[in-house]
């Protein structure tokens with residue numbers, strides 16, 4: 001019996017600074033995500049789209065934009081991911097902007113804690129998403145999910161899964177980072193986040209970086225991959241709201257995904273920040289699908305099966 005993957009659509013741009021990530025789930029479906037996974041032998045259940053509040057497009061209030069709506073969306077994502085994990089399916093959240101990581105990773109963290117399983121979260125992103133209301137210039141909550149998961153943020157997000165923070169910094173690995181706000185940088189250091197930035201990838205190569213990031217992974221660990229499409233160099237993935245040049249190439253990103261797949265422990269995934277309004281002929285969605293194929297074990301090279 002093969003693993004069943006549950007697609008959970010979360011069509012919102014409520015935490016972003018640009019409109020359009022709300023169309024991400026549909027663009028991924030149109031790009032053939034389910035069929036690609038089925039070709040690899042997985043059963044895929046598309047649970048459809050969650051229905052949260054619309055985007056009122058208001059300025060920040062006390063340092064947060066659309067806090068109430070972000071809380072509502074994350075509560076829905078938290079419930080949906082929890083439900084799929086309980087059914088023994090692998091939740092694949094289709095964003096939506098990255099503020100949804102609070103609900104998705106929060107649900108996974110609580111599930112692992114209750115099962116006594118160690119968790120490791122791979123945050124593939126151009127940004128550390130470790131802002132707080134007192135540090136962020138914009139108030140956009142898609143820049144704050146990691147801080148919220150570590151216990152720094154507003155009520156309704158930091159306590160989504162209970163009174164303890166969802167994550168400890170040592171459970172996180174950040175790959176591809178190349179844009180960090182000044183105050184955020186100090187906070188990242190203060191909290192000792194394990195960050196593999198682009199300079200590290202340039203100097204050591206993706207293979208050595210992933211070996212380091214995967215080092216000491218416990219045999220029974222649950223690996224969560226939170227894939228912000230802006231992780232990729234915009235030459236390959238223009239369809240995101242916050243492009244930062246100098247990211248991983250298509251090949252480097254493939255290797256990253258393949259090495260995550262090789263662990264055999266990927267148990268939940270987010271694909272976020274895909275913005276079809278900024279894309280070219282849905283090409284970024286197609287690249288995202290190719291990378292997810294690798295994350296689920298498709299090798300781009302012809303290899304002899306192991307075993």
Ligand SMILES: [Mn+2]
Pocket residue numbers: 098125126127129142228
């Ligand atoms: Mn992000």
